[in-house]
Amino acid sequence: MRILDRYLAGAVIGGTLLTLAVLLPLLAVFVLTDEMGRVGSDGYELTDALLFVTLTMPRYLYQVFPIATLIGALIGLGQLAARSELVAMRAAGLSIARIVQGAMLGGLLLALLATSVGEVVAPAAEQRALAVRATATSGDAVKISGSGFWARDGNAFINVRQIEPGAKLSDIDIFVIEDHRLTSATHAREARYRDGHWVLSDIERSQIGLDRVDVERLDQARWDSLLNPRLLEVIVVEPHALPIWGLYRYLRYMQETEQDAGAHEVVFWSKVVQPLLILVMIFVAIPVLLGSARSTGTGIKLFIGIALGILFYLVSRTFTYLALLYGLNPALAAFVPLALLTFGAVMLLRRVG
Structure with missing residues (x-):
């Protein structure tokens, strides 16, 4: 059998x-x-x-x-x-x-x-x-790795953990480097694309000086970035x-x-x-x-x-x-x-x- x-x-x-x-x-x-x-x-x-x-x-x-x-x-x-x-x-x-x-x-x-x-x-x-x-x-401005989506926008380096349909980003980190040193680090819970720009929500921003770090928290803030929904469409995982x-x-x-x-x-x-x-x-x-x-x-x-x-x-x-x-x-x-x-x-x- x-x-x-x-x-x-x-x-x-x-x-x-x-x-x-x-x-x-x-x-x-x-x-x-x-x-x-x-x-x-x-x-x-x-x-x-x-x-x-x-x-x-x-x-x-x-x-x-x-x-x-x-x-x-x-x-x-x-x-x-x-x-x-x-x-x-x-x-x-x-x-x-x-x-x-x-x-x-x-x-x-x-x-x-x-x-x-x-x-x-x-x-x-x-x-x-x-x-x-x-x-x-x-080009080389966008990378996808195990830690999420990375992009370079001028002197800012952006890490997005979650990209969702409908032009929405979650768990975002924005690092600004000037004169070969980190000058600013921003974390936002989410971002939505509205009227040609991004709106960050639930923000914690650290301004890093030579001898001190100033931290501020904001409910919302405008974020002007070269990232746009058209670019993100090619990397959204259904x-x-x-x-x-x-x-x-x-x-x-x-x-x-x-x-x-x-x-x-x-x-x-x-x-x-x-x-x-x-x-x-x-x-x-x-x-x-x-x-x-x-x-x-x-x-x-x-x-x-x-x-x-x-x-x-x-x-x-x-x-x-x-x-x-x-x-x-x-x-x-x-x-x-x-x-x-x-x-x-x-x-x-x-x-x-």
Whole structure:
């Protein structure tokens, strides 16, 4: 039985890898086409765009993994069905539960691979991609490191720990160096871009003299800087590109500061269910294949599987929008579509059995 389990798992894994080998180049072409609009402006060249696209591919691989798994399972197990191997297995006494178990073994390995890519490789590659684009468009004036975003603005050196959508910066340090010595150090809790300039909030500023340091605290102050939202757009990391532990820390920060974290919570829970979704997609593929093994061709089954994948995507997006619009529980928004898909697969499997 272990040999058959490995055989079924290998069919699922092989079909999924084949599907990814077809999908990823197509995605790369689409992303490169979108990125070509930046080429030729602000020092951004074709080589930079190609490197950026290459570095963002792990994130896209992670995002398409569930549908690729569904298609791959249909292809891999469909080949076994086309050669009547699944029929022979059942005739030899192999139950549907054992077929599911063997396929799920492959799904478990794929889920581990997808999680490794999505939570380890993709975030690091995405950060590197943004650093490549930021450096290309700003020269050496902008750097991204483990300590956050660094920029030089005249004789001031700026460190921003958190860049948020909507032209908002959090946890900012501004160091001014004159005559080869530090003359001023300013820390602000946040900054917002308004009417062509930045407004700092909750400020602590230290004026450093030769023999003394004067500290002042301000609620707000104007900050004129060369930094602008257009530049920051190229380095803002979207929530879906963050690792799950990074999202968790960010959610805690937003909750502590009493900010709306609904969109980030939805992304967090969608990442939680991603490995389960990969397993469920394989589970869905089995009744689709076994339900009409003799009367339906592989192409029709593949079409049915893709249609189910698209339907699930639409349902899950609907629940996401409902959660954001009506303030529903983000965990429910992530798990309900998965539960509906699992229930439908169980019903189909019982009918086949």
